Amino acid sequence: MSKTFAAVKGMNDLLPPQIEIWQRIEGIARKLFGRYGFSEVRTPIVEDTALFVRSVGEVTDIVGKEMYTFIDKGDRSISMRPEGTAPAARAYIENGVANTEPLTRWFYMGPMFRYERMKTGRYRQFYQLGAEAYGALDPAQDVEVISLCHEFFKQIGVPDVVLHLNSLGDGSTRPAYLELLKQHFLPFLEVMSPEAKLAYEKNTMRLLDSKEAALQEAIASAPAILDSIDEGSKQHFADVQRLLIKLGIPFELDRRLVRGLDYYTRTTFEFIYEPKSGENALGTAGTVCGGGRYDRLVHELGGPEKPAVGFAMGLDRLVLLVEKLKGIERAAPTLFIGTFDGPERDDAIALVMKLRNEGFDVDFDPRNGKLPKQKERASKVNAAWFAAYGVNEHTARTLKIDNMRLAPGAPKETVEVALDALPAWLNSKSKTPS
């Protein structure tokens, strides 16, 4: 016996029937994002390590300890992308897109890689769907992007996703605010865990979304960044809220929402799954989408001064929710054709292929076998209709087609359709899957 292999920890096979959920979600995304004016881009899985160090931030966990980094044969430091914003920005700059159009709206979907401790909905190879809008400073751009997320959750059928909103300001007032925060948390240094102390030193704002029990009181009384941001950002944020209300998109102001990546400025938001009743299938990993404005990133990466807003959604979590909430809707053939031994079998097979090539969902059992078995198979794949094709049908040029979606015990329903009339008949049936 030779050794059997298992997928690398944290990386999963996506197989039928679950894959159908992925395809459905991705299909909805392509249509909806397209309608919002966003075009798809695909960037490489790996990038120069320095790209992520510069954009995501050297002290973040993502860059500090979670990247899959290696030296390639040309002695370059390469990293598998841990997120999609930096690669998109790199592509935007490298291809000089800003020179060809003043406003650019992109979306991407694909695998990202982070070496993390696994949990439900959190894997080392995970899938993100993200959007980036470059070139508009106007609050309308923030709101367009948020509206896109909002509508997307609606269309894929995931309710109870709550929009949390905050603003981090344009950065000019941040040093002063950080000083204020440090003052505030100073008396609590003794009760902090080592991790929290580290955060205090390196990334003080992160303390605001810590779940440490000893810090909850300190967090509740901490100064809000919203109170110390610059006037321009305040006005911007007010406009964003006004527009959201106009669009009927509910939101909650969340002063603790700071987000981890260094590049965020002004508006930041998260969509968090918060079911009103019952268990939360995602536990504490309820953030299903995170995003915001990053007006300086493009310039900091060597590009032109271009403001930008974007977000990234974790598809793994959404698939989990859709599966739990709606189950899996399998694609099913409209018509299943049973075959027999004998010369007419070739004609039956030819008929199946012809109908398929004309655009109909028609299936058969390539193993042939007994007719009851074939009909059982038709039932298993949830075919809507079943017809045998043998010598009788071949000479009569007519199929007797049984309805396979009757309630158990209901009287049989059989229709006779001439072979020539099959395409027309299928056309009338193909849009009625129970």
Added chain:
RNA sequence: GCGGCUUUAGCUCAACUGGUUAGAGCGCAGGACUGUGACUCCUGAGGUUACCGGUUCGAUCCCGGUAAGCCGCCCCA
């Protein structure tokens, strides 16, 4: 990275305080019914009890290690 829990058939789970052919339901395969599914009945296949080691006359059960999965922290989508 830290703390805790878990792992038995393809799936969901059993097996008294360690006791010798590890069971069930679902699913899968075949038959009852050689040209018509579902319901019913019968039959069958499928397990080194995650892996490695220890204690014991004897381990699915107790102990240790490893791996994978789950919960919380951390982090984040």
